[in-house]
Amino acid sequence: MIYKNDTLAIAGFLEDTSNLKSGWTQGIFFPENVEEVAALLFDAVANGRHYTIAGNGTGTTGGRIPFGDHVIAMQRLDRIGEVQPLDSNRALLHVQAGAMLQDVQSKATSAGWFYPPDPTEKSCFIGSTIANNSTGSRSLKYGSTRNFVQALTVALPQGDMLDIARGRYLADENGCFSIALPAERTLSFRRPGYTMPATSKHNAGYWSTPGMDLIDLFIGSEGTLGVILEADLLLIPAPERVIACLAWFPGEEKLLDFVREARAGSGGVKPRALELFDCRALDFLRQSYPDIPEATGGAIYFEEESTGEDEERCLQAWLELMERCGSPTGKSWAAFDSEGLARLREFRHRLPVLVNEWLSRQSESKVSTDMALPDERFADLFRLYRDHCSREQFTWIIFGHIGNAHLHLNILPRNHEEFDCAKALYRQLVTEVLSMGGTLSAEHGIGKLKSEYLVQMYGKKGIMEMVRVKQALDPYLVLNRGNLIPESFYESET
Numbered sequence: 173m174i175y176k177n178d179t180l181a182i183a184g185f186l187e188d189t190s191n192l193k194s195g196w197t198q199g200i201f202f203p204e205n206v207e208e209v210a211a212l213l214f215d216a217v218a219n220g221r222h223y224t225i226a227g228n229g230t231g232t233t234g235g236r237i238p239f240g241d242h243v244i245a246m247q248r249l250d251r252i253g254e255v256q257p258l259d260s261n262r263a264l265l266h267v268q269a270g271a272m273l274q275d276v277q278s279k280a281t282s283a284g285w286f287y288p289p290d291p292t293e294k295s296c297f298i299g300s301t302i303a304n305n306s307t308g309s310r311s312l313k314y315g316s317t318r319n320f321v322q323a324l325t326v327a328l329p330q331g332d333m334l335d336i337a338r339g340r341y342l343a344d345e346n347g348c349f350s351i352a353l354p355a356e357r358t359l360s361f362r363r364p365g366y367t368m369p370a371t372s373k374h375n376a377g378y379w380s381t382p383g384m385d386l387i388d389l390f391i392g393s394e395g396t397l398g399v400i401l402e403a404d405l406l407l408i409p410a411p412e413r414v415i416a417c418l419a420w421f422p423g424e425e426k427l428l429d430f431v432r433e434a435r436a437g438s439g440g441v442k443p444r445a446l447e448l449f450d451c452r453a454l455d456f457l458r459q460s461y462p463d464i465p466e467a468t469g470g471a472i473y474f475e476e477e478s479t480g481e482d483e484e485r486c487l488q489a490w491l492e493l494m495e496r497c498g499s500p501t502g503k504s505w506a507a508f509d510s511e512g513l514a515r516l517r518e519f520r521h522r523l524p525v526l527v528n529e530w531l532s533r534q535s536e537s538k539v540s541t542d543m544a545l546p547d548e549r550f551a552d553l554f555r556l557y558r559d560h561c562s563r564e565q566f567t568w569i570i571f572g573h574i575g576n577a578h579l580h581l582n583i584l585p586r587n588h589e590e591f592d593c594a595k596a597l598y599r600q601l602v603t604e605v606l607s608m609g610g611t612l613s614a615e616h617g618i619g620k621l622k623s624e625y626l627v628q629m630y631g632k633k634g635i636m637e638m639v640r641v642k643q644a645l646d647p648y649l650v651l652n653r654g655n656l657i658p659e660s661f662y663e664s665e666t
Contacts, residue, residue: 174202174248185226185236185243190621191537192234197224200243206268206325206333206401212244213399214331216650224652225395227300228272230293232542233619235304235394235655244399246270246297255283255407263407264322269299269400276405285407288314291615292521299400305375305392307615309475309520312575313444316373316615318391323404326390328353329646334398341386349386361644363389364637366630371544373576373614376626377656378638389641394617395652397645411477415486416513418505419494423469424450424558428551430472430497431574435547439489445475446575447520448554453569456526461519465503472574473520475513483508523571527582536585539594543605544578544614556604557581560597566590578614602628623658635661 176182177199186195203209216223224238226245236243246269253266263285267276274294280287290308291301300306302324307316314320323337332353343349343363351359364380378397379388390397421427427448434443449457449471458464464471478486487506494501507513531538545553554570557579561568572580581601585591602612602625612622612629627635639661643649649662 173204173208176200176202184229185238185245188229188231188234188236190232190234190237190619192237192621195234195237195239197238197241197243200226200245202245202248204248206249206327209244209249209399209401210327210331210333213327213329213650216329216331217648222650222653225303225399227297227303228295230296231300231304231619232540232616233621235617235619235652237620239620239654241653246299249299249401250275252276252279255280255285261409265405265407266402267298267405268402269297269302271298272296273298273301280407281410284410286410287320287405287407289317289320292524298403298405302391302400302403303393303395304615304617305379307373307375307573307576309445309447309473309573311373311573311615312446313442313477316375318379318388320406321387321391321403322406324387324390324400325402326398327401328398329648329650333401336387336390337404338385338387343382343384343386345383347382351386359644361641364634364641366634366637369609369611370546371577371609371611371614372547373544373573373578374611375615375617376611376613376622376629377618377634378641392617394619394655396642396655396657397651399651413478413480413483413508414475414513415478415483415490416473416475416507416516417490418516418519419472419474419499419501420465420468420503421470421472421497421499422467423498424554426498427470427472428554430493430499431550433493433497434472434474435550435575439493441476441486441489441493443474443476443575445473446573447473448571448574448579449473449523450554450558450570452567453523453571456530456569457519457523459526460522465500473516523569527569527584530584534584534586536588536591539583539585539591539598541579541581541598541601542613542616543601543610544576545605545608545610547575547577549608549610550574550577550579552608553577553579553605553610556601560601564593564597566594566597573614576614599625618656620654623654623656626656627658632661 222241224241226236249268249270251268252271257263290310291306305316326334347363567584583594
């Protein structure tokens, strides 16, 4: 196992995309097999060490940035196995946690299969997508990463290795788990005692439902309960065809009508993705795409899977829906093959690049949201963001997964006064979204940046339920301290 503590090596592990800059560590371990990870944890208490688990630096919430902890870097655990078909509709792919998502997807595709989860950043580690229950545009049809994890190998904080196949460990009628560990030890605890929001995307706090599977507690736990080492991923047959299109709309209400009808399957459409770009987002994108139609109030990017036999009917259904909602079909940008699909997806991915370029010329960081409401309230979330920002006269954009009532608001402050106002508005938006039955985070997680807001979502009682579960699995607080749960809640227990 390699250990590095030189300044240059450490610097690369003190950043991600969160703009959190105050981290520090004594050094980084680079384990080369799962046994080395377990050995580090087994000796952690004796050596007086705590560990932060580091993914590939693509996170937005500061989760991998240490504050005095040693770092366990996962990139050398990157093996990807061979696809193992189960039947004509399912296959499994065994992967290690440090394999990159793009390599996992390519492996599945080359064997004629499909791994549906599609976070925007393809260089993220697959273990991080599991620890964060990642989603993406295709979650409208397929849901989150959780739905495609069939088994995990996890190193628990005291060094035990636990193999968790889906269905092996289920909470009993009292919500209790009982897990046999080596040396004739048994680990018993209850699931968290709270109710989660009724949103289709949710990644804020530990998963908890009656009769739940233990595997789902670790998925989305942000590395606070154990180190995800290996996984069996579920693959499905690759779609024969995919239709994709950017549809332009003259105004926001027509756009919202289109989303409402598309979500309802009007005319037989079956979207696997519905992504929104408001008019301000399009203004940014015109820097790279000057042929975006003028006088456009917003755009929707949609995808649907089809077959050669059904493609014409599918396309006609979408064209009719666009016409009913006032979208000029002759100006839309459509794709019917992999190259065209890649070009349209690049349009979506270009937006954050342009925003970051704009911010580089400013003195302040952006203030952004990752909140969601119950699906039927997608228009309420859009109007909430739009109306507040209009009153404050910020520079802002709204984009994202409107099919799941999950939109990203980016407020772009031009000076420190605006930054302070934007932070105040963020706190107000959190309050309003939670009062409407929403979630604080739909996909990016909590990390270190949002833990104070998690208290607002669950209340002190709910956070203490998370503390109880954390301490049952990690009594010495070895792993990822500072992520999810505010430090003060541990201190109140000691």
